Amino acid sequence: MTSRSPLAPPITDQADDIDRVWDVFLYLALGVLAFVVVLVVYVVIRFRRRDDRLPQQKHYNIPLEIAYTVVPFVLVVGLFAITVVTVNAIDDTDTDPDLTVHVTAFQWQWEFEYPESGVRIIGGADTDAPELVLPADSSVLFELESLDVIHSFWITAFRFKRDIIPGTVTEFSVDMSDDAAGEYPNAGVCAEYCGLDHALMRFSVRVLEPAEFDAWLVEQANDQEVAG
Template identity: 40%
Template sequence: MGANPSGSAGRRSRRFGRAGRFAAVTGMAGSTTLLLSGCSTEEVLRFGWPEGITPQAEQMMDLWTGSAIAALVVGVFVWGLIFWAVIRYRKKSDELPVQTRFNLPIEILYTAVPFLIIAVLFYYTAIVQTYVDKQKANPDVTVSVVAFKWNWQFLYPEELDENRQPIGTVGSTEEIPVLVVPTGERIRFVETSNDVIHSFWVPALLFKRDVIPGRTNSFEATINKGEEGAYVGRCAELCGTYHANMNFEMRAVTSEKFDQFIEAKKGGASTYDALEAIGESPVATTTTPFNPSRTARQPS
């Protein structure tokens, strides 16, 4: 006599068939979503972490990628246990299953394993944080970052002009401040504020640090060779009415061009003229000058 499709075997077959179709549809939907998002393979492998231009940024990317992989492994394991329990211990009859008060090995497992995961993540986080915050005794270049409402001044305190004053640049309503830095050299950014709390942020560095009045903050970074170019900079702390217009540009150039730029500034050239002298665009290319008259609300 043939098997009855309405029996328990038939029900199991239909149940697993539906589960298989659901998994297939879910997988296709996930793949379609990934394709429609426009993410490249590299972006997927970085789990959405943006590309940086410094070794510090690369260390942070490695930490992020490792944490994401650990989270995926834990997630797959937990979901696997859930589906295994659903399938293995699904209801087979009206008989009450054996009741177990506790399972000491399992309780030790789900107490010790999360603690171990947290300890490992904390360990690598501390290593990367120490690396990012590390400052050498003698950096190659020092830049003084002075924030004020609502613009920036950048000085090179170790480079003096003929009047024994540090050379630099300051933003105005006519000129966007351009911070010129070399690639392949250790740069120390020393931050001060003349009024309220600002925040020095170059997104390409994947790092920002608050500029606090009455306190000097600093950090160091090395821009990788081959990453020459213009990078937008912003204030990342709400500092007042024209906070959104408090922009600047960081121009990364080769060490040779940087030395030429410094010499041109020492000779009395403006920042834009010095940039033109080394073959760079003489004006900022990533943003526009801050002009309160253009941004102020007109009376109704």
């Protein structure tokens, strides 16, 4: 399925972690579902009505009831432990990133600004989806700001989104994987419904090797200086 899936591959260290957690939850969920379905099918076949006798009327079994309370509880505690460990790592903001990207969302487009070099990429009504360019093998801090309503900055290849609330600047950081370089044309989208053209608030992601990225940034800075 992975080869044909429209889901972009994970391109950050955090996304790799999230995919590992996903696997744990997914297999456990499928296991629980299969267990219950098998139980129900067994019960339906084994205990179907065969005659008019009244079955036994025992209406409780304390040890069993404790067991089926404690076992799910233990599972949930395990899942909670996995969650806390990973979520703290994901939610940890890098104070000294290799690159900062300032994202401005507005109805219904994106602007990506690289404050260190002054480069800006703005999506317009009649342009294609804007492209967010990032370096591989680097830590990146995203500062998110909205000019109007709530948006949500979702890069599927990050397995992560963060809401953009007007009136505050939200932020998060990622560590781009060293093998992240590539084009991810369908990876970016606004996930929080934001009015009329919410569906068109998409962007693409392109990841370059660090050296190429620096060259690209210089080139963009020069272009924008000439244009500006």
